[in-house]
Amino acid sequence: MSDALAPRGLGRALETFGAWALAIFWVAPLLYCVWTAFHPPEYATKFVLWAPLSVENFVKAWNAAPFARYFLNTFALVTMVLAGQLVLVTLAAYAFARFEFIGRDIAFALVLVQLMIMPDVLLVENYLIMAQLGLVDTILGIGLPYFASAFGIFLLRQTFKGLPKELDDAARVEGAGVLVTLWRVYVPLARPTYIAFGLVSVSYHWNNFLWPLIVTNSVETRPLTVGLRVFTAIEQGVDWSVITAATLMSCGPLLIAFLLFQRQFIQSFMRAGIR
Amino acid sequence: MSKARATIYGWLLLGPAFVLLAAFTHWPAIATLYHSFHSTARRNRPSVYVGLDNYQGMIDDPVFWQALINNFWYAVGTIPVSIGLALLMALWVNEKLAGRTWLRLAYFTPTVLPMIAVANIWLFFYTPDYGLFDQIRGLFGLRATNWLGEPGTVLGCLIVMTIWKEAGFFMIFYLAALQSMPPNLAEAAAIEGCGRWTFFRRVTFPLLMPTTLFVLVNAVIGAFRMVDHVVALTAGGPNNASMLLLVMIYDVAFRYWDVAYAATLTVVLLAILGTVALIQFVVLEKRIHYR
Numbered sequence: 178m179s180d181a182l183a184p185r186g187l188g189r190a191l192e193t194f195g196a197w198a199l200a201i202f203w204v205a206p207l208l209y210c211v212w213t214a215f216h217p218p219e220y221a222t223k224f225v226l227w228a229p230l231s232v233e234n235f236v237k238a239w240n241a242a243p244f245a246r247y248f249l250n251t252f253a254l255v256t257m258v259l260a261g262q263l264v265l266v267t268l269a270a271y272a273f274a275r276f277e278f279i280g281r282d283i284a285f286a287l288v289l290v291q292l293m294i295m296p297d298v299l300l301v302e303n304y305l306i307m308a309q310l311g312l313v314d315t316i317l318g319i320g321l322p323y324f325a326s327a328f329g330i331f332l333l334r335q336t337f338k339g340l341p342k343e344l345d346d347a348a349r350v351e352g353a354g355v356l357v358t359l360w361r362v363y364v365p366l367a368r369p370t371y372i373a374f375g376l377v378s379v380s381y382h383w384n385n386f387l388w389p390l391i392v393t394n395s396v397e398t399r400p401l402t403v404g405l406r407v408f409t410a411i412e413q414g415v416d417w418s419v420i421t422a423a424t425l426m427s428c429g430p431l432l433i434a435f436l437l438f439q440r441q442f443i444q445s446f447m448r449a450g451i452r
Numbered sequence: 453m454s455k456a457r458a459t460i461y462g463w464l465l466l467g468p469a470f471v472l473l474a475a476f477t478h479w480p481a482i483a484t485l486y487h488s489f490h491s492t493a494r495r496n497r498p499s500v501y502v503g504l505d506n507y508q509g510m511i512d513d514p515v516f517w518q519a520l521i522n523n524f525w526y527a528v529g530t531i532p533v534s535i536g537l538a539l540l541m542a543l544w545v546n547e548k549l550a551g552r553t554w555l556r557l558a559y560f561t562p563t564v565l566p567m568i569a570v571a572n573i574w575l576f577f578y579t580p581d582y583g584l585f586d587q588i589r590g591l592f593g594l595r596a597t598n599w600l601g602e603p604g605t606v607l608g609c610l611i612v613m614t615i616w617k618e619a620g621f622f623m624i625f626y627l628a629a630l631q632s633m634p635p636n637l638a639e640a641a642a643i644e645g646c647g648r649w650t651f652f653r654r655v656t657f658p659l660l661m662p663t664t665l666f667v668l669v670n671a672v673i674g675a676f677r678m679v680d681h682v683v684a685l686t687a688g689g690p691n692n693a694s695m696l697l698l699v700m701i702y703d704v705a706f707r708y709w710d711v712a713y714a715a716t717l718t719v720v721l722l723a724i725l726g727t728v729a730l731i732q733f734v735v736l737e738k739r740i741h742y743r
Contacts, residue, residue: 183547184648196544197551199537200558206616207561209584210573269469277455278462284470291477293729298677298698298721301705301714302480302487322476325469355461384566386680387698391706402568402680409572409684417576424572428565435564439557442564446621447628 214421221417234422238408241419243396244426247404254316254389254400255382261324262378263371269325270333271359275345291327297388304391314398319389323382329374332449336370337363373445383431401427481722487715499712506716516717519688519695522607526696527675529611530618535667537619539660542626543652556627560620567617567680574613575600575685600686603693610694613681618674622667629663630656669732676724697721 184192213221214235220228238244272278273285296303303322304313312318340363348358364371386402393399405427408420425432435442453461463470488506493499510516541559545552562570577584578599586596599605633656641651679698682688688695688703695703698721705714 189549192544192547193549196549196555199541199544200555203616203620204558204561206573206577207565209576213576265469265472268465272462272465276453276458276462276465278459279455280459281462284466287478288470288473290481291473293673293725294477294481294722295677296476296480298725299477299480299484299718301701301711301718302483303476304705305483305711306475306480321472325472325476327473330469355465380564384568386566386568387683387702390683391702402566405566405568405572406684409568409575417582420572421576424569428569431564432561435561436557439560443556443560443624446563446624 210421210425213418214425216418218416218418234418235426237416237419238423238426242404242407242423244401244404244423246396247399247401247427250316250398251383251400251402254320255379257316258320258323258382259375259378261320262326262329263375265325266329266333266374267359267364269330270337271363273330273334274337275342288327288330291325292331296322297385300388300391303388307392313392314394316398318392319398319400320382322388326374326378328449329378332374333367333370336367340366369448372441373448376442376445377449380431384428484715484718484722487712488719490712492710492712502712506712509713510716510720515692515695515700518692519697519700520720522692522694523676523696526607526611526614527672529608530614530675531668531671534615534619534622535664535671537615538622538667539626539664541619541623542630545623545627546630559623562617563621563624565617567678568684570613570617571681571684574609574616574681578609601690603691606686606690606694610682610685614678618671622671625663625667626660629660633659665732665735669728672728673725676721697724 183189212224215230215232216228217231217233269288273281273288307313307318307321310318312321344362344366345358348362353361384402385400386406389400390403390406393403396404405423408423487499489501489503490499491497491502491505541555545556545559549555565573580586580598580601581596583599585599589595589597597605599609637655638651641655646654676697679696679702682694682696682699683702686694688699697717701714701717701721704710704717
């Protein structure tokens with residue numbers, strides 16, 4: 178709501194209070210997690226201001242599971258998926274935006290189907306396909322179903338369509354071929370869209386769980402989320418300090434990146450949402 | 453460029469993406485339908501055509517109905533509350549209250565976490581005796597509750613976690629819509645002596661309708677698709693009290709290796725998602741906004 182009707186006086190004070198109360202309530206679980214992870218286990222539920230800080234829990238968590246390997250796997254997965262997506266999505270989006278080819282509308286409708294039916298809903302059949310391709314328990318097997326992202330194609334097509342067609346013609350007059358035009362004219366101009374899509378994609382695949390859980394079965398391929406699962410158990414006497422440390426560690430890089438570039442992140446998610 | 457040339461270029465550019473899309477979306481969807489009409493291949497017993505037997509079995513399966521009903525309540529429990537909170541958050545963040553950047557950060561941060569991490573954090577709150585909820589209850593002399601172990605409370609626990617994770621995500625879309633609203637609307641309303649609540653009810657909310665629809669569709673899809681926390685925390689238990697459709701598919705397929713039944717259940721899930729898509733399409737055609 179804009180300034181003309183913005184709350185004033187007591188109303189404004191009350192709303193500010195409400196907004197902050199909700200915000201504190203919202204971050205409390207996370208703050209709690211940070212508290213427990215950085216303090217010795219005896220302070221897990223005892224909130225004493227001068228409780229000694231320690232990184233012991235992180236050391237224990239790091240040694241409790243092959244986290245170095247999981248980090249490597251997640252990093253490889255996220256990079257591979259993003260690289261594959263960027264190439265495929267760019268080519269497809271360009272085809273939809275600038276070529277009036279036979280069957281375009283049907284092809285586009287078939288692409289949009291994936292917005293509703295993501296590969297992780299069809300997990301049984303996709304597992305069978307991966308088994309046939311011999312890709313079960315490989316990082317490529319986790320990533321491959323996501324390479325052709327309908328979401329990315331849609332987003333980039335919108336951007337490409339919004340660029341003036343004259344640029345295209347000018348490039349062609351200069352003698353540039355289709356791929357050169359795409360690379361020299363379209364890709365640089367669509368940079369904000371690429372950043373938005375990249376951040377959304379990296380966050381999604383860093384956090385993805387069910388499909389990687391199904392298709393991997395060894396330490397060599399498991400990403401962080403699947404590795405973290407061993408710490409999720411409803412049992413008495415589990416060490417909460419270690420669990421919270423492991424949890425924070427697993428989302429650490431993404432969380433820190435988000436906190437550092439939060440404006441960029443939030444704007445990317447916004448941009449990705451408006452269609 | 454001639455149509456023939458455009459067609460060649462178009463399909464060459466689209467080709468790689470389309471092959472993968474067909475392999476991992478279209479083909480599996482068709483294969484699911486095919487498998488739902490066949491029996492599961494076992495040792496010495498190849499898969500045969502069984503007509504509607506799998507569907508009959510599904511209708512006779514009380515677990516299926518429970519999963520469907522649970523999923524319905526799970527959707528009803530998560531969607532209106534998270535959309536309402538998201539709208540409230542967006543209005544507050546958009547209002548230039550003190551420290552709005554921090555507010556936005558606080559609301560949005562849970563969205564960046566993996567669902568499995570969210571499960572770990574909330575697991576601690578729900579743990580009997582030791583967990584935060586029971587410690588607070590203990591202060592009032594209430595007895596310990598096994599929040600995730602009781603059929604009566606488990607679904608509610610999962611709903612709360614999901615709302616916490618998703619509201620901030622939906623807030624973003626409302627925020628984007630609010631920021632693109634022309635400020636002269638509010639100015640005109642102020643001159644006319646229109647109150648804030650009336651302005652929200654008569655102007656802002658109707659103008660946000662397309663966003664609400666978009667968020668609603670995403671939330672419904674999410675309620676059927678996002679089950680990481682259920683798989684990790686309860687696996688559908690206790691006594692199927694938190695069994696959701698996709699959890700059941702996972703269970704049937706990868707614990708009992710009953711591909712045919714899993715395919716039959718997947719057909720139901722696809723039908724639900726397809727219906728959502730259809731409703732979205734029809735409503736969009738009718739244009740529920742007044743632009």
